[in-house]
Amino acid sequence: MTNELADAGKAFLQAALCILLLIVYFVPTMIAVRRRKRNVTPIFILNLLGCTTVGWVIALAWALTVERVDLETNEPDARTRAVPSGGGTSCGRCGHIGESSARFCASCGWAM
Numbered sequence: 001m002t003n004e005l006a007d008a009g010k011a012f013l014q015a016a017l018c019i020l021l022l023i024v025y026f027v028p029t030m031i032a033v034r035r036r037k038r039n040v041t042p043i044f045i046l047n048l049l050g051c052t053t054v055g056w057v058i059a060l061a062w063a064l065t066v067e068r069v070d071l072e073t074n075e076p077d078a079r080t081r082a083v084p085s086g087g088g089t090s091c092g093r094c095g096h097i098g099e100s101s102a103r104f105c106a107s108c109g110w111a112m
């Protein structure tokens, strides 16, 4: 009786340890999802394939890299930025606002 109870306890501990290891294993993917990374899928795949410690470390490092999006929150895209009231033409390629008489973008050379 006591032996059966001990076995059940051991099985429970093993299951709990497996779950814990699984959670720790997917830490890189969880970080990537939490930080709303654009490349969650490749990080997840690398995490999944990263059975070796090297792959796991790469996935973790990738998840922790800073993207430009993190720094520019709520910044409107250059293409949708409003043209100033003084007049001017917004470049369809880079968003640079040049004089309305300009035929080419001063920033990238695109035809206005």
Ligand SMILES: [Zn+2]
Residues within 6 Å of the ligand: 091, 092, 093, 094, 095, 096, 105, 106, 107, 108, 109, 110
């Ligand atoms: Zn341009």
